[in-house]
Amino acid sequence: MQEKVKNNGKLVKQELQDREAVETQINSVKSWVQETKEYLGNPTIEVDAQLEELQTLLTEATNHRQNIEKMAEEQKEKYLDLYTILPSEISLQLAEVALDLKIYEQIQNKVKEVEQSKAMSQEYGRQIQKIAKDLTTILTKLKAKTENLAQAKADQKVLGEELDGCNLKLIELDAAVQKFSEQNSQLGKPLVNKIGKLTELHQQTLRQAENRFSKLNQAASHLEEYNEMLELILKWIEKAKDLVHGNIAWNSASQLREQYILHQTLLEESEEIYTDLEAMTEKLQYLSSVYCTEKMSQQVVELGRETEELRQMIKIRMQNLQDAAKDMKKFEAELKNLQAALEQAQTTLTSPEVGRLSLKEQLSHRQHLLSEMESLKPKVQAVQLCQSALRIPEDVVASLPLCQAALRLQEEASRLQHTAIQQCNIMQAGQTRGHQQHPGAASPDFSA
Template sequence: MAEEQKEKYLGLYTILPSEISLQLAEVALDLNIHEQIQNKVKEVEQSKALSQEYGQQIQKIAKDLTTILTKLKVKTENLAQAKTDQKVLGEELDDCNSKLMELDAAVQKFSEQNSQLGKPLAKKIGKLTELHQQTLRQAENRLSKLNQAASHLEEYNEMLELILKWIEKAKDLAHGNITWNSASQLREQYILHQTLLEESEEIYADLEAMTEKLQYLSSVYCTEKMSQQVAELGRESEELRQMIKIRLQNLQDAAKDMKKFEAELKNLQAALEQAQTTLTSPEVGRLSLKEQLSHRQHLLSEMESLKPKVHAVQLCQSALRIPEDVVASLPLCHAALCLQEEASRLQHTAIQQCNIMQAGVAVRPGSASGAQGSQSNRR
């Protein structure tokens, strides 16, 4: 159009004056139309540029919101730091909201003058608003879960501490040496094992509760290591529980056997003490020799009743359900051996005394007859 106008202008010098006026009017009209077209083109270009700028702003806000949304889904291992980060994300979300509101107002105004260009922008603004609302809900939900997580984590750690203490006690007890010396000691140890075994029921409940806590925490907290920890604690506590059960049964059996052994030892000891008292009684010494012999013979026959008692002690000792390498070192077994030796010694002593007295009784009646015969002869 510019070239055409230029050619028309140059052609004015070759035509008549009246025709020049007409040509000038046509040129002026053409120039005005050209200017309007140029202005319209500029307006369209400006509108397109503004539309592109709005589109870029929309993309920038959308990118910021997507970044915030991604960060909100990241799990943490530090709740205090997570809350601080959450506060920063909240501020970024507020900033996005302010920009979105300004951009929405600008696009609405732009759409009033540029309907065709404004429609897709308005549609994008609508989607951006939905994304903002989604991100806002996610932020509020995460903040709520972070606040709850602090409580769940505190309870989890409290239960963890109790379980670790129980495991430590169970290890000491399960791997500790058993004292086999007496039924009362075995009973005390049985009670300790029984108590710890009963406490293990609470351990199972705590482990289940810890697993539930991890489910609450898993949406905002890294729980992989904690899940492995709970599983390991479960296996370890079950192994210790089984060990304690076995030791509990062993203690129960040993205490039962030891109680019976102690009772038989007590019976044997009482019988021996009675025999010893009778054997060394000063009152017996005041009796005649024949009466003493009768008394010793009666005692010797009573000592025969010691044999079943000694045998009962031996049976109880051999039936003790305790480690064989421990039996020899038990004070009760040593006492049993001493009592058996004492029973044998007393029986031997009683036999010797009976033999001596029988000899004495046999001699004295003969001596008396001889003396009487001599007297008769003298008479």
């Protein structure tokens, strides 16, 4: 009996040790189940890490279940031969743990839930990116400059419709994300932040659209005024080119004065061009935000340069015209004096009254006229001096009517002087013969 009690004591001791080991494992699994339940109820890590953790938990749950099932089978086989109360307690605990390990299904469900939430989050993210891309494209188009205001206004209308479409999508997406965020705080918070930034981008794009629409309307007015000033400047440049490349009429002082006045008028008109060019530059500053103004800016610079060049050419021609008119006026005055003197001499030389005088009186008259005609020489010299001093092109001088008239007057002066000399010689010879032959004869008529 002592030996039997001793052996039974050893068995009980061993059984207690085995039971303690089993209970330790059971308690360990229970703790794991409790921690897992708490984790499933309030996960705190990022979704991808959470999925990885859940997969680990699935593996651990499988291992725990296999171990518990193995332990239950071992305990069942072990206690079939031992009629004690211990097997029922162990079996109950193992059954309880096995029931707890149905958390595997909860983990699986959680995996599906997280994956579904992640998929929804990715879809919302994709929609946010799509709207952001559309808004960025619209914003880029709104900032683009145009060379066709009519087309730009038509495009603006289309962009406005696209912007309205983005706004509707954004409103719907915002509501969906807010609802999603209430159920999935971890995934929803970044989406809510992105929606906030997307809303800011939409507001920025909307302000840009309104600003551009206003500037397009203003641009039409500025461009119209720019073109009006451009047309006036181009007309002036065309007139100025025609004027400065045209031939000058050098015929008379009056013609030169008229041309001088024409140049002066055109030069005065050019003063307004500088004001217009400044105004055009200001117009381009208004246009530059919506209109391609690079070529126009270069055009304004070229117009300024061309205008200044033409102004300088006009000034040079005005000086030439002024100098020529001054010289021509003096030349005309000297010609007039010479012509008047020649006409007076011609009248005296051919006067019928002279023919009625005696030969002696005619001779005296002719000799007096001849002495007076000596005064024509300074007048002829004055004409020649004025002609040589004319500040006009040398190749033009010979063809000028005034110069040709001057030449004729000089020839006429020489001819009259020669005629007067001849008549004096004839009268002197006739007077000598008359005294010799018929002292009281009548005087011959040389008036012709």
